[in-house]
Amino acid sequence: MSGAFRGVIFLLLSASIWSINSCKPKHKTHEYTDTPKSGTIHISVDESFKPVIEAEIEMYEASYPGTKIIASYKPEAECLKDLFFDTATRMVIVTRGLHDNERKFFLDSLHYVPANNVVALDAVVLLVNEKSKDSLFSMQRLKDQLQGKINRQQQIIFDGLTTTSTVRFIEDSVLKGQHFDTSVVKGIKGNQAVIDYVATHENAIGLVGFSWIGNPEDTQQVAALKKVKIAYVQCDLCKDSPYVKPMQESIESHRYPLVRGLFYIVKEGSYLGLGTGFSTFMKYERGQLIFKRAYLGTVMPFGIRDVKLNQKVPKD
Numbered sequence: 229m230s231g232a233f234r235g236v237i238f239l240l241l242s243a244s245i246w247s248i249n250s251c252k253p254k255h256k257t258h259e260y261t262d263t264p265k266s267g268t269i270h271i272s273v274d275e276s277f278k279p280v281i282e283a284e285i286e287m288y289e290a291s292y293p294g295t296k297i298i299a300s301y302k303p304e305a306e307c308l309k310d311l312f313f314d315t316a317t318r319m320v321i322v323t324r325g326l327h328d329n330e331r332k333f334f335l336d337s338l339h340y341v342p343a344n345n346v347v348a349l350d351a352v353v354l355l356v357n358e359k360s361k362d363s364l365f366s367m368q369r370l371k372d373q374l375q376g377k378i379n380r381q382q383q384i385i386f387d388g389l390t391t392t393s394t395v396r397f398i399e400d401s402v403l404k405g406q407h408f409d410t411s412v413v414k415g416i417k418g419n420q421a422v423i424d425y426v427a428t429h430e431n432a433i434g435l436v437g438f439s440w441i442g443n444p445e446d447t448q449q450v451a452a453l454k455k456v457k458i459a460y461v462q463c464d465l466c467k468d469s470p471y472v473k474p475m476q477e478s479i480e481s482h483r484y485p486l487v488r489g490l491f492y493i494v495k496e497g498s499y500l501g502l503g504t505g506f507s508t509f510m511k512y513e514r515g516q517l518i519f520k521r522a523y524l525g526t527v528m529p530f531g532i533r534d535v536k537l538n539q540k541v542p543k544d
Contacts, residue, residue: 264505278439349525376409389415427455
């Protein structure tokens with residue numbers, strides 16, 4: 229075969245390969261059409277944070293009228309299940325970030341780790357009936373009661389027994405992996421149901437998220453505090469007062485011992501979508517002010533700022 233003929237064959241093959249490759253469909257980097265200022269997104273939110281997240285969504289949608297954030301409020305485990313297995317859910321708001329094995333899962337399956345970070349500090353509140361004269365708890369007392377070792381006449385009420393963030397937090401932080409005594413611990417559906425139960429049962433102790441009962445500007449919460457009381461918990465860090473209530477200052481300083489974080493996890497990768505826009509909103513000043521007004525702990529400090537005067541002050 230002559231060199232000239234081989235050259236012609238090479239050119240024809242190269243042209244054919246180029247033609248085939250150019251006809252292949254382009255790889256789509258994403259299928260989303262929303263942006264931080266437009267579109268619709270479905271998110272799953274830990275039910276413990278419903279009051280404050282509803283306020284965050286209301287303000288965000290008012291600021292960007294072309295957006296719609298559809299939130300489903302459910303136990304934390306179900307939120308995380310949505311994140312892993314429901315392609316329609318690109319964002320969850322829960323009480324923890326991603327574990328190492330979960331980061332690896334997303335890195336293997338999506339080739340990136342979803343953005344996740346803490347945006348506020350919350351607390352688990354102990355409630356007792358308004359008529360109760362017993363409203364001081366140490367961490368040891370709480371642990372002993374959860375295990376049925378003392379005060380078995382007092383029933384302890386959770387917002388569920390197996391899948392809620394409050395149950396998981398108490399198991400990790402108080403019981404240290406040990407188990408409840410299910411004869412004294414009862415689970416019912418939702419934080420509001422716990423508040424209602426304690427309001428009508430004098431010997432009950434309820435555990436709820438702080439945003440359900442800690443806002444003195446919320447008329448519904450103020451009304452509830454006429455039927456239930458927020459208990460004091462022993463503070464190991466305090467020199468001045470041995471028992472503290474959960475309130476903004478004691479949450480931010482961790483003087484109140486049952487503090488937990490409020491985290492977002494956004495499954496958008498490098499795509500700048502509505503989930504990324506909403507998480508950014510919550511992290512910075514306007515979103516942080518909503519958390520502050522809900523009396524949660526903020527991650528952005530709010531303090532006195534230096535002011536530069538343009539006009540010189542005259543000397544005496």
